[in-house]
Amino acid sequence: MEDLRTKRKGKILAVKDLPTLPPVLDEITKMIEDEHCTPKQIAEVIAKDQVLSAKVLKMVNSPVYGFPRRITTIQHAIVLLGFNVIRGIIISTSVFDVMSQAMVGLWEHSLGCATISKIIAEELGLKDPEEFAVAGLLHDIGKVVIAIQLPEEKEEIQKLVAKEDITYLEAEKKVLGFGHDRVNSWLADHWNLPLPTKVALTYHHNPESAEFYEKFAKIVHVADFITKVLEIGNSGDELLNTLSKKDFVDIGLSFKKLAKIMDRVLEDIIEVLTFIPK
Amino acid sequence: MQKIPLDKAKAGMVLAKPVLKENGMVLIAEGTELKENHFSILKKQGIKFIVVKGTPLDLGEGAYGFSLKKRLDRLDYLFRKHQNDPWMQKVKEFFKVYFTYQIKKSKTEK
Numbered sequence: 201m202e203d204l205r206t207k208r209k210g211k212i213l214a215v216k217d218l219p220t221l222p223p224v225l226d227e228i229t230k231m232i233e234d235e236h237c238t239p240k241q242i243a244e245v246i247a248k249d250q251v252l253s254a255k256v257l258k259m260v261n262s263p264v265y266g267f268p269r270r271i272t273t274i275q276h277a278i279v280l281l282g283f284n285v286i287r288g289i290i291i292s293t294s295v296f297d298v299m300s301q302a303m304v305g306l307w308e309h310s311l312g313c314a315t316i317s318k319i320i321a322e323e324l325g326l327k328d329p330e331e332f333a334v335a336g337l338l339h340d341i342g343k344v345v346i347a348i349q350l351p352e353e354k355e356e357i358q359k360l361v362a363k364e365d366i367t368y369l370e371a372e373k374k375v376l377g378f379g380h381d382r383v384n385s386w387l388a389d390h391w392n393l394p395l396p397t398k399v400a401l402t403y404h405h406n407p408e409s410a411e412f413y414e415k416f417a418k419i420v421h422v423a424d425f426i427t428k429v430l431e432i433g434n435s436g437d438e439l440l441n442t443l444s445k446k447d448f449v450d451i452g453l454s455f456k457k458l459a460k461i462m463d464r465v466l467e468d469i470i471e472v473l474t475f476i477p478k
Numbered sequence: 479m480q481k482i483p484l485d486k487a488k489a490g491m492v493l494a495k496p497v498l499k500e501n502g503m504v505l506i507a508e509g510t511e512l513k514e515n516h517f518s519i520l521k522k523q524g525i526k527f528i529v530v531k532g533t534p535l536d537l538g539e540g541a542y543g544f545s546l547k548k549r550l551d552r553l554d555y556l557f558r559k560h561q562n563d564p565w566m567q568k569v570k571e572f573f574k575v576y577f578t579y580q581i582k583k584s585k586t587e588k
Contacts, residue, residue, distance in 0.1 A: 263481075269498035270524065365559075429556065429573055430549065440556050445565045455572050462576055470535060471481050471527050473542045 305434025
């Protein structure tokens with residue numbers, strides 16, 4: 201069993217084989233770590249890849265971030281959103297590009313969760329709500345990578361969900377011995393994602409296990425739940441996981457605040473539903 | 479207040495938020511009642527969505543594949559494994575009341 205697990209982990213982390221990850225990503229990652237790099241220099245690297253630039257600008261102007269005016273240059277986007285958010289957008293648009301075939305509806309679910317994560321962060325008065333949006337955007341990325349790297353196992357997971365009426369996460373654990381949350385954690389290390397994003401990706405199903413930046417895990421946990429209640433897209437589940445009461449209260453939510461959040465979600469929902477980032 | 483695609487906007491609707499140009503300048507102010515001549519200006523600026531007062535697109539019956547009535551109908555199914563959890567029943571009750579209220583509201587605003 202342990203051997204099989206290690207083998208599966210290796211297969212999943214052969215993520216460099218994924219045809220969709222743009223070569224500039226490594227370059228950008230290195231540049232971000234170099235504190236002397238300016239937004240202009242990074243923007244120039246991204247701008248070399250025109251398809252990628254167009255995708256990034258499309259995402260930046262999406263309902264997920266909801267800027268009141270159009271952002272037309274990569275440099276402006278970097279200044280507004282920060283390097284990490286831009287890198288998260290590059291990873292998500294690249295990986296999710298193949299997603300429409302790999303797991304139907306997961307991209308829409310992720311966009312919904314990202315938008316709602318941002319709305320919750322704003323309603324709670326937290327700074328940098330975009331950081332929460334990008335965590336929401338990437339929270340199920342492990343599911344796609346499993347679907348791409350282990351397609352047979354993914355079929356098995358889907359069958360088990362239907363047959364035993366269990367959650368997708370429960371089925372993943374039965375079939376693989378680990379869930380997409382674990383895969384998320386490996387991927388976050390592999391891509392060297394910032395800690396708050398990693399925490400959200402790893403612990404959005406059990407935020408109480410997070411030791412720091414737990415707010416990121418908690419907000420994505422609640423946003424994921426709301427996205428599933430609204431059935432925006434398809435996460436692979438037609439069964440709700442338990443919404444953690446402790447986390448709900450901990451981040452300062454109440455039903456009154458939830459109603460306000462829902463109002464804002466409904467205001468923006470048509471834009472979310474009609475947004476197809478191609 | 480609702481964000482709607484420009485092609486669904488009609489004269490007589492009132493802007494709940496200002497429409498901004500790319501440089502951040504206000505193109506049309508909040509509170510403006512839309513007139514026919516506004517639409518060509520908005521199109522020319524590449525504006526795709528505007529925020530208007532009220533809920534002109536009825537989410538109760540459904541628009542763009544989303545319907546509050548369907549949401550309400552799906553609650554029992556989605557919460558089916560949580561029938562013995564008092565907290566989750568409370569959460570379900572919240573959404574039930576919320577969706578019911580919104581459906582009613584969309585009817586009266588029509």
